[in-house]
Amino acid sequence: MRKSEGPSSLKRKRPDLGTKNSSGGALIGQEKVLYDLICSKQSMGICTFDMKRETKFAESVVTKSLKSLQTKGLIKIVQHYQNKGKKFYLSNDFEPAKELTGGNWYRDGELDKDYINTLKQVCARMIQRKKLMTIEGIVESFKQSGAFKVELSREQIEEIVNALVLDNQVMEVKSSGFGEFEFIPIGKICYKYCTQGGGLKGEPKTGAMASIPCGVCPRITYCTPNGIISPATCVYYTKWLDF
Amino acid sequence: MVMTQYGIKYAVHIMTAHFGNLVAKVCETLLRKGPLTLRLLIRFTELTPSQVNNSLLILIQHNCVQAFTDVTEGEFGDAPKDDTLYLALFSNILHRMRFSKFVAIASQKLGQDKNCQELLEGLLQNGRLSMEQLVERAESSGRAGNHPISDVVHDSLFKLLNAHFVERCPAPEPTLSPKVEEPPPRKRGAKAAKISEVPETLEQRLIEAARPVEVLRFSMGDTNPEAEKSEHHSQISGQKRKHDDLEIAQDSGDADGPILWRANYDEFIRCLRHKACIEHVRSQFDDGVVNVLSAILEATRSSEKIVKTEITVPLSLDNIYEEVMKNEVGRSMTLDRVEASLAALGCPGMDDYKINLRRIIEQAQTDEVESIVLKRYGRDAYRMFRFLSKTGGLVETEKISDSSFVDKNEAPKILYRLWKDEYLYMEKVALTVPRHSLCLLWRVDRYNLWEHVLDEMYHASLNLQLRLAHEIEENKELLSLPKDNNNKPLVKKMHHFENVRNLLRSSLVKLDDALMLFHDF
Numbered sequence: 126m127r128k129s130e131g132p133s134s135l136k137r138k139r140p141d142l143g144t145k146n147s148s149g150g151a152l153i154g155q156e157k158v159l160y161d162l163i164c165s166k167q168s169m170g171i172c173t174f175d176m177k178r179e180t181k182f183a184e185s186v187v188t189k190s191l192k193s194l195q196t197k198g199l200i201k202i203v204q205h206y207q208n209k210g211k212k213f214y215l216s217n218d219f220e221p222a223k224e225l226t227g228g229n230w231y232r233d234g235e236l237d238k239d240y241i242n243t244l245k246q247v248c249a250r251m252i253q254r255k256k257l258m259t260i261e262g263i264v265e266s267f268k269q270s271g272a273f274k275v276e277l278s279r280e281q282i283e284e285i286v287n288a289l290v291l292d293n294q295v296m297e298v299k300s301s302g303f304g305e306f307e308f309i310p311i312g313k314i315c316y317k318y319c320t321q322g323g324g325l326k327g328e329p330k331t332g333a334m335a336s337i338p339c340g341v342c343p344r345i346t347y348c349t350p351n352g353i354i355s356p357a358t359c360v361y362y363t364k365w366l367d368f
Numbered sequence: 369m370v371m372t373q374y375g376i377k378y379a380v381h382i383m384t385a386h387f388g389n390l391v392a393k394v395c396e397t398l399l400r401k402g403p404l405t406l407r408l409l410i411r412f413t414e415l416t417p418s419q420v421n422n423s424l425l426i427l428i429q430h431n432c433v434q435a436f437t438d439v440t441e442g443e444f445g446d447a448p449k450d451d452t453l454y455l456a457l458f459s460n461i462l463h464r465m466r467f468s469k470f471v472a473i474a475s476q477k478l479g480q481d482k483n484c485q486e487l488l489e490g491l492l493q494n495g496r497l498s499m500e501q502l503v504e505r506a507e508s509s510g511r512a513g514n515h516p517i518s519d520v521v522h523d524s525l526f527k528l529l530n531a532h533f534v535e536r537c538p539a540p541e542p543t544l545s546p547k548v549e550e551p552p553p554r555k556r557g558a559k560a561a562k563i564s565e566v567p568e569t570l571e572q573r574l575i576e577a578a579r580p581v582e583v584l585r586f587s588m589g590d591t592n593p594e595a596e597k598s599e600h601h602s603q604i605s606g607q608k609r610k611h612d613d614l615e616i617a618q619d620s621g622d623a624d625g626p627i628l629w630r631a632n633y634d635e636f637i638r639c640l641r642h643k644a645c646i647e648h649v650r651s652q653f654d655d656g657v658v659n660v661l662s663a664i665l666e667a668t669r670s671s672e673k674i675v676k677t678e679i680t681v682p683l684s685l686d687n688i689y690e691e692v693m694k695n696e697v698g699r700s701m702t703l704d705r706v707e708a709s710l711a712a713l714g715c716p717g718m719d720d721y722k723i724n725l726r727r728i729i730e731q732a733q734t735d736e737v738e739s740i741v742l743k744r745y746g747r748d749a750y751r752m753f754r755f756l757s758k759t760g761g762l763v764e765t766e767k768i769s770d771s772s773f774v775d776k777n778e779a780p781k782i783l784y785r786l787w788k789d790e791y792l793y794m795e796k797v798a799l800t801v802p803r804h805s806l807c808l809l810w811r812v813d814r815y816n817l818w819e820h821v822l823d824e825m826y827h828a829s830l831n832l833q834l835r836l837a838h839e840i841e842e843n844k845e846l847l848s849l850p851k852d853n854n855n856k857p858l859v860k861k862m863h864h865f866e867n868v869r870n871l872l873r874s875s876l877v878k879l880d881d882a883l884m885l886f887h888d889f
Contacts, residue, residue: 206776227776236775288773291751291758293738296652301711319652330651332739333878334821339828341743348831356831357838366839366868 155182156190163200163214168222170203170213206234229281244277244285249294253318257298257305260286263316286316294319338365371458372823376400378830379461385833386464387426390415394423395432398456403438403570405451424454428540430495431460431630436574437543452541455574459888463633465880467492470636474533477639483524488533491631496537498626499525522588525629529586535632536585538578589627638675641889644881645725648732653712659698660709663691664723676889682720685710729889736882737821741791748774749782753791753812762795762809783810790820822886829879836872839865 158180163171171179176187191214194200198217205211206227213225223229230237251266252258258266264282267273277285289295295316302311309315334340338361339348348354356362371379376399384392397412398404404412410420427433434457437450463470470492475485483506490505491497497505503521528534579585642665650658667687668680683691689706692698701709715721734757742750751772756763769779786792793813799805840847843865846858853859 228770230773236773238773238775241773284771284773287771288751291754291772292747293754298712301708305708306711330735330739331743332736333875333882334736334825334828335739335743337828337832337875337879339824339831340740343744345824345827348827350830350834356834359831359835362831362835366871368864368867 155180155186156193158182159187159190160194160199160216163194164216164218166215168215168219168225170215170219170221170225172211172213176214204234206231230284241285241288244273245289245292245294248282248285249289249318252289252295252316257309257315257317259309259313259315290316338362371399372819372826374823374826374830375458378826378833379456379458381830381833382461382464383432387423387430390419391423391426394420395427395456395461398433398454399458403436403453403455405453409454427454427456430464431537431633432457432464434538434574434578435541436578437541439543450543455571457571457575459571460633462883462887463637465876466636466640466884469640469877469880470533470631470633473636473639474528474531477531477533478527481524481527483520484527487521487524488528488631491534491629496628496630498628500626502629526588529588532586532632532635534586534629536580536587537628537630538575538580542574542577544574544577634675637884637888638669638672640881640884641675641725641729642669644732644885644889645728648728648735649713651735653709655697656701656705657709657712659692659695659701660688660706661713661723663695663698664688664721666694667691676726678724678726680723680725682722684720688721729885733818733885736885737817740821741786744789745782745785745791748772748778749786752779752782753786756792756810756812760812762811765808765810768810780808783808791817818886822883825879825883825886829876829883832872832876832879836869836876839868839872 159176159182162176162179173184173187173191176182177184180187182190191200195202200214201217203213203215203221203225205213205225213221215221227234227236230241232240247270248263248267251263251270255262255266260279260283263286264279267277267282286295290297296319298315298317300306300309300311300313300315302309306315332340338359339345342348342361344354348356348359350356376396379399380392380396383395393413393415394409397409401408401412406417406420406424409424410417413420415423424433428435433454435452435454438453439448439450441448467489471485471489474488475481478484486506486509487502490502494501499521502525503518506517506521525534645665646658646662649661664680664683667683671681685703685707688710689703692701692706710721713723714727715723738750738754738757741753745753752768752774755768755772765780765783766776768774768783769776772779774782783792783794787794787810791812793811793816795809795811797807797809799807843861846862846865849858849862853862
């Protein structure tokens with residue numbers, strides 16, 4: 126509606142303004158306005174739609190200025206992790222915010238699963254070798270191992286350990302001060318490798334329900350004794366009992 | 369925990385398989401409509417009075433229905449009215465699937481005593497039997513050796529009573545007043561008051577009202593010298609009572625006719641609960657911790673008054689160590705190791721050590737649910753579910769995906785699936801700052817989820833039973849074949865059928881353990 130009228134009316138005026146002020150100097154002025162705007166947004170960046178709205182510049186001017194700023198190496202484009210089509214412009218002096226990239230563990234808008242899994246495996250092996258470790262011990266081991274080019278922060282390592290706890294590969298225990306906790310202060314949180322409960326390769330023990338077809342059946346709500354889906358005719362059962 | 373829709377269907381299936389359609393119909397009506405008078409029961413079932421009567425007799429004989437007198441206050445100054453109502457005992461119906469487990473427990477605890485086992489089997493099969501009937505049964509089986517049969521039966525019954533595996537039948541028709549009754553006089557004293565709980569459901573209230581007093585419940589008879597022993601036993605367990613109570617109980621209880629005996633399901637469920645606790649601890653810790661827990665459970669067993677004991681009675685370290693030493697494996701344990709094991713079990717005690725059994729059971733329940741989530745929804749869902757389960761409160765989508773390393777584009781989809789299948793609770797919050805947006809918060813609603821999972825388990829048990837019946841029906845001709853058949857394809861088919869049957873049966877047994885975890889423990 127009005128939005129479409131705005132730029133079109135500006136479109137006619139702006140080039141006149143530009144030519145009036147100076148020959149070619151006006152474009153630098155617009156670039157500067159845009160560059161200042163982008164800088165003001167810091168690590169959050171700004172998309173072209175918002176730029177047009179805030180500066181009231183014509184689309185062609187914005188596109189042109191952005192290209193120019195890019196070739197000068199002043200700004201960079203960052204894709205939003207949730208909406209790949211949406212591009213955000215950031216000053217080269219800033220690193221994109223978590224809200225744009227998704228966080229530390231995202232690369233090119235996608236969760237870097239390979240990297241995380243490698244870190245998890247290394248961390249799990251460390252704890253498995255030592256049987257019981259504190260978070261400080263794990264951070265120290267990471268430093269000493271030197272296996273990773275990028276140094277990980279304590280927070281990042283904590284995140285990895287917590288993910289292992291959620292995977293049920295590692296157990297969070299409080300030190301009691303004796304037995305295996307002899308050298309650890311009482312009440313300190315420690316991490317222990319799940320040897321028995323974890324089963325094979327950290328797989329949690331399969332429960333009674335999960336080991337039968339009904340436990341994993343996506344259609345269990347539609348299943349009735351004499352219905353279209355019924356235990357007597359169930360394909361999952363037939364597959365399960367076919368050995 | 370309440371009866372769910374599939375719980376009722378499963379119970380009705382069990383009753384149909386064991387007693388036929390008529391009894392099952394009466395039972396279903398009682399389960400669905402709650403306690404009913406005979407008149408209403410006849411009207412709802414649309415059966416003849418004699419059919420309903422006979423069905424009720426069968427159900428009472430097998431401890432699946434309890435009759436009671438309901439006293440309602442008369443209106444407009446009329447005298448109080450009392451009606452006889454019949455209530456189906458849902459738990460007892462499900463226990464019918466556990467008889468083999470009960471026999472196995474008794475035989476293990478009583479040192480493989482064949483006579484005890486046979487007597488217990490008789491009681492489980494027949495519901496309630498008098499001494500005379502028990503002797504008759506033993507006579508017909510002809511397994512007594514050199515001793516007179518009645519002595520053998522008497523000894524076996526005594527052993528079973530001492531172990532609390534058998535009890536006197538409850539009062540045939542206790543009176544239930546509309547208000548919650550004051551605890552009976554036998555529960556005097558601070559200690560007893562602490563242990564006893566006000567029963568929550570009608571079923572629990574009724575069972576409590578019908579149950580003979582503790583002394584009488586596990587004694588052979590009032591003239592019997594063993595009664596004294598039994599009384600002594602229960603005094604040790606902390607429930608001192610006067611002889612007056614005994615008389616009161618005799619007046620109100622089964623004074624007429626022969627004494628009827630039945631299996632005490634509570635005791636078996638308690639043993640199975642202990643076993644489940646031990647198994648869960650075994651899956652997390654080493655043998656030392658398992659030994660210590662077994663020893664504590666053994667030592668505190670006599671003090672347990674209810675099946676769902678939350679915390680064991682306090683024991684000193686010396687007492688625990690003494691108990692651990694009784695076990696062959698425990699003898700290798702040092703005092704330090706016992707102390708470390710207690711710490712691993714979450715006992716912060718300095719002088720007295722108490723184990724929180726409720727927590728162990730809850731952990732086992734959580735493990736079971738998480739294992740379903742893992743299998744059904746995948747590892748990402750498993751991590752998110754565990755995160756929410758640990759956090760306990762409402763958490764927003766982004767925080768969940770960050771903490772559990774799930775791609776932010778995937779997380780909402782997985783959470784939505786879990787919510788749709790009633791595994792998660794979701795709340796929408798409209799934000800106005802910094803801009804208008806909708807924020808989704810998620811939580812694990814334990815109470816509702818546990819009920820949902822239990823219902824699915826009943827459904828799954830019913831399905832396993834139906835599939836087993838279907839497989840047997842399909843392969844009926846294989847069962848009638850002679851064992852030394854030389855027809856190779858047929859033999860192969862027979863082997864396959866046997867494997868299928870075994871797999872279905874073992875799955876049923878395992879699933880029943882999980883059912884007990886959620887319903888009985």
